[in-house]
Amino acid sequence: MLAETFPTILPSLSHDAQLEVISLYQLAGEKIESGHPPFRHPHHSASSVSLIGGGTHPKPGEVSLAHRGVLFLDEMAEFAKKTLDMLRQPLETGKVTISRISSTVTYPADFILLGAMNPCPCGYLGSRTRYCTCSPKQIQAYRNRVSGPIYDRMDVLLSLEVIDFTKETRVSESSETIRKRVEEARRKQYERYGKEITNGRVPFELLMEKSPLAKMQQLLLQQWASQHQWSNRVQTKIIRLARTISDLKGTEEIADESLWEAMTLRWMKTYTKQQATAR
Known part of the structure; x- marks a missing residue:
């Protein structure tokens, strides 16, 4: 439900972005409601061709149809590992290149990836009300279906717990309120870099030139990176994410x-299995 409502907090597409998206959908022979960021939700049985694009007569795949919008992979660990690893190029460069004997085609694929998966095959690891029946080996094999390089390309990793719907819940902000804050943050980023580009895509050198870290911030990041064995890519993503959080909060630095x-x-x-049993 969180993933399906995510597009409601995204700003409407600019004129140029709309033209890009419409062109891709025309190539794929599909229709889209113009003005709104696309939301694609392929099934975990989808082939690599349908997800990445290609075929005898190459056409855009789901990653390109999600351009300027959201690609949601539910039950992410159920996708073929080879197919998931093919997401590396578009996540890194914002485009996908399909090579054939006769020609090479490049499609834009700048999307927000959302993935959801259970903590274990049975889904009850860490539950307060159910008992997990999976062995430690099964749990590790399940988690390893999503490779380390894909985790490295993720900006945010969250573990969600079960919500008790019998208790009263309160919504603090509406999607419209959040969207206005996102629009303002995007505007600041476009002004900072002088073109329509976000913190997630701007060259890292330019990001550091416009928003350098203080010395104590650098030391703090290095300490955490050493403790959690974060790669250089993860550390870069943390800095980009921190810049975006500051934009959302309205701070200049x-x-x-x-x-x-x-x-x-x-x-x-x-x-771990032991921790879940102790709970």
Whole structure:
């Protein structure tokens, strides 16, 4: 439900972005409601061709149809590992290149990837009300279906717990309120870099030129990176995320609180079999 409502907090597409998206959908022979960021939700049985694109007569895949929008992979661990690993190029470069004997085609694929998966094959690891029947070996094999390089390309890793619907819940903000804040943050980023590009795509050198980290912030990031064995790519993503959090909060520089929040969003709660039994 969270993934399906995610597009409601995204700004409407600009004129140029709409033209890009419409062109891709025309190539794929599909229709789209113009003005709104696309939302694609392929089934986990989807082939690599349907996800990435290609075929005898190459056409855009799901990653390109999600351009300027959201690609949601539910039950992410159920996708073929080879297919998931093919997401590396579009996640890194914002485009996908399909090579055939007669020609090579490049399609734009700048999307927000959302993935959801259970903590274990049975889905009850860490539950307070159900008992997990999976062995440690099964749990590790299940998690390894999503490779380390794909995890490295994720900005945020979250572990969600079961919600008790018998208790009263309160919504603090509407999608419209959040969308206005996102629109303002996007505007700041476009002004900062002088073109329609976000913190997630701007060259890292330019990001550091416009928003350098303070010395104490650099030391803090290095300490956490050493403790959690974060790669250089993960550390770069944390800085980009901290800059975005600061934009959403309206601060000109990367705030200490924003960097701390970005680092904690990379820490995903994982239960071992022994911890789950103890609970």
